[in-house]
Every structure is written in C-alpha cells, then in structure tokens.
Amino acid sequence: MKIIIDAMGGDNAPGEIVKGVVDAASSLDPAIQYVLVGDEKTVTGCVKDAGGKKLLGDRITVVHADGVISMEDDPFDVVRKKKNSSMTVALKMLADGEGDAVVSAGNTGALYTGATMLVRCVKGIRRAAIAAIIPFERPMLLLDSGANVNVTAEYMEQFALMGAVYMEKLFDIRTPEVGLVNNGTESHKGTPVYVETFERLSANENINFVGNIEGKDIPKCKCDVLVADGFTGNIILKSIEGLGSYFMKRMKKMLYANLATKVSALVLKKELMQFKKDFDASEAGGSPFLGIRKPVIKAHGSSDARAIMNACRQAAKFAGNSVTEEIERRAQFLQKAKPAEIEGSSAGEDQGDEA
Amino acid sequence: MKIIIDAMGGDNAPGEIVKGVVDAASSLDPAIQYVLVGDEKTVTGCVKDAGGKKLLGDRITVVHADGVISMEDDPFDVVRKKKNSSMTVALKMLADGEGDAVVSAGNTGALYTGATMLVRCVKGIRRAAIAAIIPFERPMLLLDSGANVNVTAEYMEQFALMGAVYMEKLFDIRTPEVGLVNNGTESHKGTPVYVETFERLSANENINFVGNIEGKDIPKCKCDVLVADGFTGNIILKSIEGLGSYFMKRMKKMLYANLATKVSALVLKKELMQFKKDFDASEAGGSPFLGIRKPVIKAHGSSDARAIMNACRQAAKFAGNSVTEEIERRAQFLQKAKPAEIEGSSAGEDQGDEA
Structure with a gap:
C-alpha cells in the first residue's frame, strides 16, 4: 500500500504535512509506504526536522515537484498552467498506478478538477462528489x-x-x-x-x-x-x-x-x-472524493500534523476496502x-x- | 390601529394565543385594538380565563369563525374547502380593510397561500417572501x-x-x-x-x-x-x-x-x-410575510402567550411604519x-x- 501526499498544499505546508506523515509512518500499519511530493530539498529537510531521517528511502520517499497550487489559483491551473505542481504530480502518479491514494490539504477546486481530469471517474458515474x-x-x-x-x-x-x-x-x-x-x-x-x-x-x-x-x-x-x-x-x-x-x-x-x-x-x-x-x-480525517477511480482525500486547509495523520489512516482504509470497485x-x-x-x-x- | 389574530392557529391555540393578546392589550400601546377570530364561545371563555373580561368589547373583540386550518391541511384548503376557518376569515377581514395586520401561529403554507390569494401582493412584486x-x-x-x-x-x-x-x-x-x-x-x-x-x-x-x-x-x-x-x-x-x-x-x-x-x-x-x-x-416575534399588501405575521407554531404578545408588538410596528407602501x-x-x-x-x- 502506497499513499501519495501533496506535501506543499495547505496553510501549514510543508512543515505540518510532513510531520503528520512522519507520525503516520511511525505509528500506523508498517506495510504502508508514503510518497511525499514537493520541493525535494525543502521536504527532505522537513522529514529530518520531524525526526524521520531513518524512515527516508525506506517507508518515506520524496518525489520532486516544482510548483505549488495556491488557494487563489484557478482550479484548471492544475491541468493547464501548473503541470509540474506538487498536486498535479501527485495525481498523475495516482493515475499511473504509482500509488494507491492521494492526500492533499490544498485548493479543493483544483484537487477536484485534477482528480476528475487526470484520475477520471469510475465507469458509469457521471460526477464525482465531495x-x-x-x-x-x-x-x-x-x-x-x-x-x-x-x-x-x-x-x-x-x-x-x-x-x-x-x-x-x-x-x-x-x-x-x-x-x-x-x-x-x-x-x-x-x-x-x-x-x-x-x-x-x-x-x-x-x-x-x-x-x-x-x-x-x-x-x-x-x-x-x-x-x-x-x-x-x-x-x-x-x-x-x-x-x-x-x-x-x-x-x-x-x-x-x-x-x-x-x-x-x-x-x-x-x-x-x-x-x-x-x-x-479533523478528528474524522478529511473529505473523500467519491466516484474517482482511485481514492483521493481532501484534508482541511488548516490541517496540522494530527489531521494529516488521520487523513493518511483514512486513505489507507479507503484504498484497502475496494470502495471504488464496489461503486x-x-x-x-x-x-x-x-x-x-x-x-x-x-x-x-x-x-x-x-x- | 387594529390587529386581527387567528385565535385557533398553533399548537397552543386557543388558550395561549388569547392569553398573549390579553397581555398585549394590557401592556402595549392603548391605541391598539385586537380582533380575535375563532369559535366565539371558546375564545370568549379564554379571554375571561386570561383575566381579560373587562377588555371585551372595548380593546378586544371576538369575531366568530367555524373551522380551523390544521397543520395537516393542504395550503389551498384556506381558499377552497375551509372558507370559514379562523385563518380565512382573519385574512378576508384584512383584505377588506377591517384591520391593519394579521397574526397567526397556524399552518405556514396555508397562511402564505391565503395571504397571497386573498390579500394579494404589493403592486410590482412578483412573489411575497417569508x-x-x-x-x-x-x-x-x-x-x-x-x-x-x-x-x-x-x-x-x-x-x-x-x-x-x-x-x-x-x-x-x-x-x-x-x-x-x-x-x-x-x-x-x-x-x-x-x-x-x-x-x-x-x-x-x-x-x-x-x-x-x-x-x-x-x-x-x-x-x-x-x-x-x-x-x-x-x-x-x-x-x-x-x-x-x-x-x-x-x-x-x-x-x-x-x-x-x-x-x-x-x-x-x-x-x-x-x-x-x-x-x-420567539423573542424577536414572528416571521413577517414581505410583499403582501398588508402586514401578515406568522408566529411560531409552538408560540406561547409571550411569543404572541411579541408578535402583536411587531405587527403594530410593521403596520405603523408604512413598510408595504415603501416597498x-x-x-x-x-x-x-x-x-x-x-x-x-x-x-x-x-x-x-x-x-
């Protein structure tokens, strides 16, 4: 099981996002792997700051992405102007089968648009819902x-x-x-x-x-x-x-x-x-997008480390229970x-x- | 200033409705008169029970009406099947200029339908609003x-x-x-x-x-x-x-x-x-219907005497401030x-x- 996290999305990114993932990797099911997508140098630094140095390369990997989708960006920028943003790269990886779920605390409209256009809807479903x-x-x-x-x-x-x-x-x-x-x-x-x-x-x-x-x-x-x-x-x-x-x-x-x-x-x-x-x-985790082919979880924009850890737990459960297949x-x-x-x-x- | 009250509408009618009106007549502006519409014998009895005997015929009058619009009635019954109900009679009196405002704690849909069809909308207004x-x-x-x-x-x-x-x-x-x-x-x-x-x-x-x-x-x-x-x-x-x-x-x-x-x-x-x-x-009174030619106030279905007194105060202010004329x-x-x-x-x- 591999969860892809948009490390650059959210009010407290990347610090709290990365800390939440380090906490998840330290406490949740050891079979879960985490891929942090964002500026490689910054994100790697955050992993170390959060005490996750020894998890790097093993439970946690970092994939570089150049840009960030901001809260002010047009939702369509995720597939048009900012194709190298952390959110776009994370969604593309999910679409390409390089992971089992995406968690992001970034721009909701962009995440929904990106999920719909890159990962696409489940067969027979007209519109995904948040x-x-x-x-x-x-x-x-x-x-x-x-x-x-x-x-x-x-x-x-x-x-x-x-x-x-x-x-x-x-x-x-x-x-x-x-x-x-x-x-x-x-x-x-x-x-x-x-x-x-x-x-x-x-x-x-x-x-x-x-x-x-x-x-x-x-x-x-x-x-x-x-x-x-x-x-x-x-x-x-x-x-x-x-x-x-x-x-x-x-x-x-x-x-x-x-x-x-x-x-x-x-x-x-x-x-x-x-x-x-x-x-x-945030106790309950984030908002699942239902009707997308693979699990996508939108964590609250103001998520702290604990909320991100809860969202990771939820993503693992979402991906592990064949929800999309059953839909x-x-x-x-x-x-x-x-x-x-x-x-x-x-x-x-x-x-x-x-x- | 004359306020017409549907004495039979609401969960606590007629007792609490009448008591609220007796309280209003005893404490609000003495220039206001109150017309209670409902079963004459019952309502008159309620006025006496509420200690308003000496107000009868002076500040408070009772107008007889046969039926009651219940919460289960179709809103259109107010103008079709139950033309002699207390609500219909109250609204007709308002339409005919025999009073300046109506207060009712009865069926909201029926009161709105009755107000729209009997009292009618202000010139130029397409739909009244609650x-x-x-x-x-x-x-x-x-x-x-x-x-x-x-x-x-x-x-x-x-x-x-x-x-x-x-x-x-x-x-x-x-x-x-x-x-x-x-x-x-x-x-x-x-x-x-x-x-x-x-x-x-x-x-x-x-x-x-x-x-x-x-x-x-x-x-x-x-x-x-x-x-x-x-x-x-x-x-x-x-x-x-x-x-x-x-x-x-x-x-x-x-x-x-x-x-x-x-x-x-x-x-x-x-x-x-x-x-x-x-x-x-209920502290604020009831819900005014805006866009009807004369003031109509819907008091909450569960109104007690105090809520009805507040609705009467509000109706007097509504009627006394040329709201409909200004609309x-x-x-x-x-x-x-x-x-x-x-x-x-x-x-x-x-x-x-x-x-």
Whole structure:
C-alpha cells in the first residue's frame, strides 16, 4: 500500500504535512509506504526536522515537484498552467498506478478538477462528489458538499449509492440509511430535481432510503448518508462549521465572565475538551472524493500534523476496502437518465470512462 | 390601529394565543385594538380565563369563525374547502380593510397561500417572501425562508429590496447591508440564478449590496439582510434551529455530569438563561410575510402567550411604519425580467395586482 501526499498544499505546508506523515509512518500499519511530493530539498529537510531521517528511502520517499497550487489559483491551473505542481504530480502518479491514494490539504477546486481530469471517474458515474463527515452523535456522511452546484436527479441517486458504499466499507454499517436534504418531509417537497430524486431513491431497492431530512433534524443524525446538491450541501457544511465556532466562542465568553464562572470552567475542563473534540472535523480525517477511480482525500486547509495523520489512516482504509470497485459494480444497476432529462451538453457528458 | 389574530392557529391555540393578546392589550400601546377570530364561545371563555373580561368589547373583540386550518391541511384548503376557518376569515377581514395586520401561529403554507390569494401582493412584486430574524449578535433578516422553492433572479432582487425596507423601518438601520447566501464569495459562485442575482444586486444603486455570504460566515452577521431562495433559506433557518437545540442539549448533559459540574451549572445560571434567550426566535416575534399588501405575521407554531404578545408588538410596528407602501414605491424602479428569462407560465405570472 502506497499513499501519495501533496506535501506543499495547505496553510501549514510543508512543515505540518510532513510531520503528520512522519507520525503516520511511525505509528500506523508498517506495510504502508508514503510518497511525499514537493520541493525535494525543502521536504527532505522537513522529514529530518520531524525526526524521520531513518524512515527516508525506506517507508518515506520524496518525489520532486516544482510548483505549488495556491488557494487563489484557478482550479484548471492544475491541468493547464501548473503541470509540474506538487498536486498535479501527485495525481498523475495516482493515475499511473504509482500509488494507491492521494492526500492533499490544498485548493479543493483544483484537487477536484485534477482528480476528475487526470484520475477520471469510475465507469458509469457521471460526477464525482465531495463527501464530508458531519461530526454529531453518530458519523453521518454528507454529499455532495460542494463540487456539483448544478445537479440532476441521476447524479443525486449516484451520490446516494456512493455514500452508502463508503459508509458500509469504512464504518462497517450493514445497510446504511440514506436521507435526502429537503425543506419538508413530504415526497413533493423541494425543487423538481429533489422531487425526482425522492422518486428514484424510493424506487431503488439497493438503497435503504429513509426519506427527506429537514434542516432541524440534521443534528439528530437520522441517517448514515445525507444526500444534497453541492450548493446546498456546501452551505449546510459551512453553516455547521460556523455555528460550532460561534457556540464555542459564546460558551468561552460565558465561562470567563467572572471569577466564579472561571472556577466553573476549571471544573468543566474535561467535558469542554470533549465537547470541542466532538465538533472538530479533523478528528474524522478529511473529505473523500467519491466516484474517482482511485481514492483521493481532501484534508482541511488548516490541517496540522494530527489531521494529516488521520487523513493518511483514512486513505489507507479507503484504498484497502475496494470502495471504488464496489461503486463501479453497483453503478451498472442504476437507472440511466432519459435523454430529455439532460439539459445542456455539459450536464449530459459522462465524466466516467465508459470504454 | 387594529390587529386581527387567528385565535385557533398553533399548537397552543386557543388558550395561549388569547392569553398573549390579553397581555398585549394590557401592556402595549392603548391605541391598539385586537380582533380575535375563532369559535366565539371558546375564545370568549379564554379571554375571561386570561383575566381579560373587562377588555371585551372595548380593546378586544371576538369575531366568530367555524373551522380551523390544521397543520395537516393542504395550503389551498384556506381558499377552497375551509372558507370559514379562523385563518380565512382573519385574512378576508384584512383584505377588506377591517384591520391593519394579521397574526397567526397556524399552518405556514396555508397562511402564505391565503395571504397571497386573498390579500394579494404589493403592486410590482412578483412573489411575497417569508422573512425570519436570525438570532445572533445583531438581528439579521433571512429571506426567503421557505415560500418560494423555485425562484428567478428577479424575485431574489425583490427579496433584497423588501428585506432592506423592513430592516430600515423596523430596526432603524439607515442603509441596511444586503448579503447573498452562496457557496463562495466570488461573483461567479452558485447556480445560474445566484450568479444573475449577484449581478443585479451589484448593479442596483438603491441596494447596499455587500456580496456573497458563505455558510461559515452566517453566524458572524456580516449583513442586515440575507437573501436566499426559499429552499436554501428554509434549510439554513431550520439547521440553525436544530443546532441551537442540539448545543443546548449537549451543554446540559455536560453541566449535569456530576456533582461538581452541577454546582458549576448553578454558578452559570444567569449566563445560561441569557444564552438560551439569545437563541430563542420567539423573542424577536414572528416571521413577517414581505410583499403582501398588508402586514401578515406568522408566529411560531409552538408560540406561547409571550411569543404572541411579541408578535402583536411587531405587527403594530410593521403596520405603523408604512413598510408595504415603501416597498411599492421602490419596486417601480426595479429592472423587469427579460421575457426570455421567465421559464414556464407560473414563473412569469405576476402575483402583484398591476391594475
């Protein structure tokens, strides 16, 4: 098993990225090898700084890449202007079979575009989705959480299928419950695309569809997989993130109001740490791209070493459990869109290689 | 000033509704009169039970209505099958000039349908919106929060204008800042309708547009008016509600973990109450329907007497500040949709009376 890491992507790259990989190599399954892609001299220096000198050439190898995709770069730069960037080189290696998974904390749009164009979609899958674990009482996978702003019901049904496979394989959930984000529980609720998705999911015997999930029920985790279009999914995910920070800020203000409350804060220290941990998305690793031929994991831009180590663990599990193979197997039983349903040429294009 | 109240709508009707009105009549501006619509005998009994006997016939009158619109009723029942329901009678009275505002805690869809069909839209306004105050650091009005699942950029621009007028008139904000919900801050983000809305809002000199607002920035209240389509707006509003409850539940669990934490909970009692109050939407009153010719306020279904009193206060302010007149005045300067932009007949229909 070989995991390729974009050493130059993310707010804390390359230092924390490399440190996370050194920690992973030191503590995770010794059968896993790590390939760090980035400026050779800098990255090698970081490996040594992180105490990983003796792992070099053995568990950890460094592959040189010239450039870096920044957060400001256009997503298409990954395949046009910056073909020698660490992200592009990492994805090309994955496409060429020189590794089993890619982890990057870099520009999400670029990683998605690069994964779709270089590694390509699973056969039969029209659009890959970005999935995200929502950190509540039980793990719930939200997808699409930002890649596909314009969707069809066919894409959404595929998101449901891919999410179910992922939760089954990575979280050992037998027949994952799938819910559809909506503005009401009734089957006629939502835009026409949502109404049609409800019909498709209800009719699909291979999907354990539990119905529409309203906003107020999202924290109740009534399902294992929550399907949304990328526009709505992104707003939900980011709102939860923003509200989590806001509540923590308010709680801190409350606990540091005066001497008596400060004493209370000390008493509650353990519980507060747990509370904070529960809302820390990096505990769960990164966001898997589902529907790409090989596992690609997007770690949070602000990832520290611990988050990168968690993402490496997740990548190994993703690659080791035949998730993409199972998605391909099940995708062949899906109902195709009628030609009339596909609006415009771009929506009609199948990104998966049908050859 | 006369406020008409649907006495039979809501989970706690008629008892709490009537009690709220008796409290309002006893404590708010004595120039306000209240008309309670519902089963005459029951409602009159409730007024007496709430200690409002001496207000009857003076500040409070009761108008009889036979039926009740339930939460399960089809929204169109308000104008079709249940024409004698308390909600229908209240709205008809408003349309006929027998009052200045309607407050109801009943079925939202029915109230919106009834308001649109019986009271009708302001001249020049294509679709009325349901607005909601988001309870964070500063009041922020989110609209549409559920009425219009399918929108055009023209509707969304009108939502922006209506929201700005409301915040100006009811919250004394001079040139309210208007933001657009989106999955990124850049102008090209979102669905085609959102991209066009961004263009329209940027070009409109009468709207103080501050740009796209991402989910994570919603709790930061970077604007006074937050524009969304009704599908997305509903999911945002309900998610905030659900997350608020979830955080309170988690916090309680944390505070009641053991004896030491229970003592802390006592110390924090005052701060906890404030925290809870800050997230209690009923403090701000109800959700105003903007774009209807006369003020209609939807109180939360679970409203108690205090929430109803707040909604009555809000209705009086709404009616007393010429909000609808100002919306009509400003709507005439808005850019009309090009005929090609209007898809299908229903989207093209103008609900406002242009005569």
